[in-house]
Amino acid sequence: MDWIERVAGIRRWSKGSERAPHKPLLLLYALGRFQRHGNRPILFSAAEAELKKLLREYGPPRETSPGYPFHHLTSDGLWLVETATGPGSPGPELGRLRDSQATGRLHPDLARALSEEPTLVARIARFLLDANFAPSLHADLCLLVGLDLETLETAGETMANGVTIRRDPAFRAQVLMAYEYTCAFCAYDGWLDGTAVGLDAAHVRWRAFDGPDELGNGLCLCAIHHKLFDKGVLGLSSERTVTVSARFVGRSDSAREMVLALAGRSVRAPQPGLEPVEANHITWHSRQIFRTPARAS
Structure with missing residues (x-):
């Protein structure tokens, strides 16, 4: 069996x-x-x-x-x-x-x-x-x-x-290059010995739910914002600004600066001529992952 x-x-x-x-x-x-x-x-x-x-x-x-x-x-x-x-x-x-x-x-x-x-x-x-x-x-x-x-x-x-079940290794390279090795939420751009460090290629619509390994479904995010995005703490609005869940509680200065201060911030766009995140993938994440309601910006 x-x-x-x-x-x-x-x-x-x-x-x-x-x-x-x-x-x-x-x-x-x-x-x-x-x-x-x-x-x-x-x-x-x-x-x-x-x-x-x-x-x-x-x-x-x-x-x-x-x-x-x-x-x-x-x-x-x-x-x-x-x-x-x-x-x-x-x-x-x-x-x-x-x-x-x-x-x-x-x-x-x-x-x-x-x-x-x-x-x-x-x-x-x-x-x-x-x-x-x-x-x-x-x-x-x-x-x-x-x-x-x-x-x-x-x-x-x-x-x-x-x-x-296999990931496309080219997806990460494509997304990080498109966003110039910079987190689309906070602008972190760390390197170590000539290699980007602490940056991920995040799927907006998860691969498990037919999310393609394509630039139109990817964002370059730092490791912490990638985790918060997948947990539904952070999201994207239809205007491509960052949304922050009202359910998130952060009292420290670092939590306010790294998370709460992102509410309403414009998401970094990819290089000119390259495809931004598709609207249907943003809608999926907003309905299936983001923990509503969103905080006022």
Whole structure:
């Protein structure tokens, strides 16, 4: 049985290009638990707060419930739910999951395969990360779910449905050159021994959601603003100014200077004649990643 293909075939709610990473987040959480404790049942009431935090930090901006993936993942043959009265999920409602003492665990066939093939945990986790989240978020997400990142980094590229998940190495060079090796938000332009340092080529629409490795979907950002952009703290307006989430709190001088002061600032444009970020990618990021509302500039 090809478990990567099974994971790639997870049924999920969809509406256009909206993000719905609820099931992948639960699977990553379960894989982290498996690495540490084996396939022990996970009591919903004990895991609810952790799952809610995962959805709040890495799910879509809209309100979501941890009961949704805990119940609905059972339909994909990867997850089993039992209650105090026997097998079967009581549904996605939080109260019913708590009251019935619902527990979840990986399907025994999957757990057996994970035990027999040590690299399978890493390969499934790598696929889930690449298929659902921006690369800048992978390390923090692994830490939060308790996955051994060092093991994941040795897993290599993952095959799913005959397609290799692979990044275009030319994208970074193209984007950094277009923006003259300068952060489009703060104008940082550090170099070390003739090489740009601390600068990234950020995808506006994530590759996991059909974001192309093209200049019209890229921004040159310093490492900190790249992370904040992917977390939804920073965004872009239709007028190509920086937006800052009103949910962000920063009390230090550095937080005010590096983040809050960006609100309303014009985003640096690429060199004349080169393509700026396309409006449809800005719209996607604003709806799917940015944590509304935006602060007044």
